[in-house]
Amino acid sequence: MSDIQIYADPANSIGYLTRIAFRSFSRALESRTAPYGVSSGQWRFLRVLWREDGLTQRELSRRVGMREPTTVIALKSLERSGFVVRTKNLEDRRKVHVFLTPEAKRLEATLLPAVAEVNDVALAGLSDSEVEILRKALSQVGRNLSADLGDDPPTDSAV
DSSP states (O other): OOHHHHSGGGGGGGHHHHHHHHOOOOOOOHHHHGGGTHHHHHHHHHHHHHSSSOOOHHHHHHHHHHHHHHHHHHHHHHHHTSEEEEEOOSSOTOOEEEOOOHHHHHHHHHHHHHHHHHHHHTTOOHHHHHHHHHHHHHHHHHHHHHHHHHHOOOSSSOO
């Protein structure tokens, strides 16, 4: 069988397997965050802002690994939900900073355990060394693909 033919079976495609795993992660996480009014799309941005509040929209896009138009849509949703406010930089009016509201800050203590639970469920049956190998391998795959596209790899993940 040629190298190309092996990918005819989706079970041999790392891209397919990671897509299925990502969708499962997203659904499992959203089942835990939705009762608090947080979608999986909003989660990505909240998680980054919990680590560093007040980032610019551009930096937030880069860290989450989303394109800026997608980030603008997500931020509008987060604003409507009362989780963030956007303010223009006083020195450079082209820059818009994103800040968490007190409500969003309070959610961190509730929602971070949810991501830990999802990861525990997902990694059940894997040894610590297998988990470390998986982390390293997926990180390298992401770096390889980002380099192929000429992009900076995102510095944060959804789950």
